[in-house]
Amino acid sequence: MKTGRNRFSYWHQQQRIAPYLFIAPFYILFIVFMGYPLISSLVMSFYEMRGFQSRIYVGFANFVDLFRDPIFWKSLWNTTYFALGTLILQLPLALFLAILLNSKVVKGRNILRLAFFVPVLVAGVFIAIIFNLIFDQRAGLINNEFLIFGKEIGWLSEEKFVIPAVILTGVWQWAGFNMIFFLAGLQGIRQELYEAAAVDGANWWQSFIHITLPSLRPVIAFVFVVSMIGSFQLFDLPFILTNGGEPADAGSTIVMYLYKNGFQFMRLGYAATIGWVLFIIIAIISIAQLKLLGIFQEE
Amino acid sequence: MRIPFDIDNFPLGKGPMVMLVLFLISCLFIYTPAEEKGENLEFWIFANTHYEEYQARIPIFEEMYPEVNVQLINYGGTMHDKLLTALLSDFGAPDVVEVEITSIGRFLKGDIDEVGFVDLRSRLESEGWMDKLVVSRFTPWSYKDRIFGIPHDLHPVVLLYRDDLFKAAGVEMNEIETWDDFIAAGKKATRDLDGDGETDQYAIVLDRRTESDYFNLLLQRGGGFFDANGNVVIDSEIAIDTLEFFTSLFNEHQIATPVYGTWHGDPSNFAAMQDGKILSILAPDWYVGILKSQVPQMSGKWKAIGMPAWEHGSRRTTTRGGTMVGITKQCKNPDLAWELLKFAYFDKAGLINRYETTRIIPPLKAAWDAPIYKEPDQYLGGQPLGQLFIELAPDLPPRYQNPYWSEAADLLNDAIFNAVTEKQTPRQALTQLAEKVRTLIAKDQQRWTEGIKNEDGTK
Known part of the structure; x- marks a missing residue:
């Protein structure tokens, strides 16, 4: 039983404040290093x-200028193009490798x-230098070994x-990294499910569609969202590979354009x-993805 | 030996105690102050070669000024961004700093009185340094009559070429005088070596994705993006004519390679040079240093001449790249910093040492008589390269600086690429570009004056 005197005692106060x-510490750091810069x-x-x-x-002038700025739209399209490429090429490949x-x-x-997995440990700068050699129009590995369209492609010189x-x-840099998440997800699926399906006469494809994919849904959602965020924040790789977005801003991304405006201009x-x-x-994209993948639905 | 306290009774257990001890020890390391001396000068650098040079030479300065401690910090490529942040926040900038030529423009934006560097004009003039240096070399570091830095270098450009392979094509490069001569020679040397119908050997490599080589040619002719008064002149007849010439090397004459590497320092560029696929390149002094370190196996294969002239007897060089050193307004002792500047940039022994390691020719004319510049350079088969650079140096063209250089260069890159790939004619590309940059500047000016009016109105 508490008395009135007790309520104001040192220990009581400490319990309330502790x-x-x-x-x-978290809130102080958050306000200083996140809240204040954001605002x-x-x-x-x-x-x-x-x-x-x-x-x-200048009021809304910066926003108006931005929507009329062709380099911004080009950078936005380039970034979206990269993100789509990641979605279509890299993630299925990562899943395939994991399986x-x-x-x-x-x-x-x-x-x-x-x-x-190792490529993700290599610094972006080195990767850019190596791929600069690989993509060289005349002497590069890709044009020499795989003449895809029957002619030399100016990978870094044609827009x-x-x-x-x-x-x-x-793909080379990140597929292995995403593979690790899928691999972890795959190892979390109970083997009995496959055994039961096999008893029922399911083939590999049916097990994949009805057991593997649904069980992986949270992992897929995670990898998709993180890859999309990463894709839209793309900066160092194209910055070095395309020498700052050249030719004619064909390699420019949103973050690169942000950097140029902030620090160079x-x-x-x-x-x-x-x-x-x-x-x-x-x-918007992250919320849309999570909705599409049904992460907000109650199980 | 007994530990004077009982580990087991530490309230939170052994683990946290070990962490606490390590934390306290590391605090000690962090706190340990630098040698206590009377004066500290912080000196920021972005280039490794410069850093190595100063590391070796700063102790001499500290002996001359025993009360002074110079703290050298090499931030590499991110230094300019750090400097920008420090100057914007009015806190944390060094006393002395080196700035690169394509980066200085952004530091000159806005009101000239708000520029973060100390104006050095009166010091340079009163001590007579203006006459002792190549005067055109102050233009990249000057704006509106103020001089914000002293030049580290001249960076004259020569034509570096493969003597053996041009000779094999029946060309004596020594006899080249004008660009027309070069085109004629280039056509002989640009060849399909294996008979598959594709050209494999090109007379020259020029960067068509960025402004670098086009700007080399434009400066050589006395043109530029901005003139001395800050006006946009990139749509002048001389600029258009130069771009027409530049594109003709790719399209009409086909002697500039569109396939091997595309920018200087591009690794595939070095590979093609080594394979004898690229026979010449426009090279500033510092680029020879890079070649030496990147492709040492090509020693003895190169030779150099002045750039081909636009007309007989006209200028045979241009300038590419550069660094300045300046004093920031946050410096507490500009007089002392000024002494450091002079030691780093005007000391003859230091300049000779610099040439030995980097092949960089100094702007200080008095240093040019040192025998080292006349020494044969084995990388160029014994040709005294320093001598050639010094002969060209007095004729160096000015390169006027402007706060809008970064935006202008970024758009110029696009214009050049569009012209070379024939999406636009050179005239269209440059006229449109000039218009864009003029609009950009006018818009800023309008905003600033309106903004000031509004501020006055609210007062």
């Missing part, structure tokens, strides 16, 4: 710098898993091939505007 103190970048998108000490309020390397038929699975080149590089307000528009795009 939980807030325990969670305080101030939103404010900044309504201003433009005028030199190093002063800025000018292959989960099967007991394949020998040396551990070494292969490692081999497919229409630049993003496909970046997608292929992305000193248009911080415009860069903040691009950042917020990108945030809205990513949020």
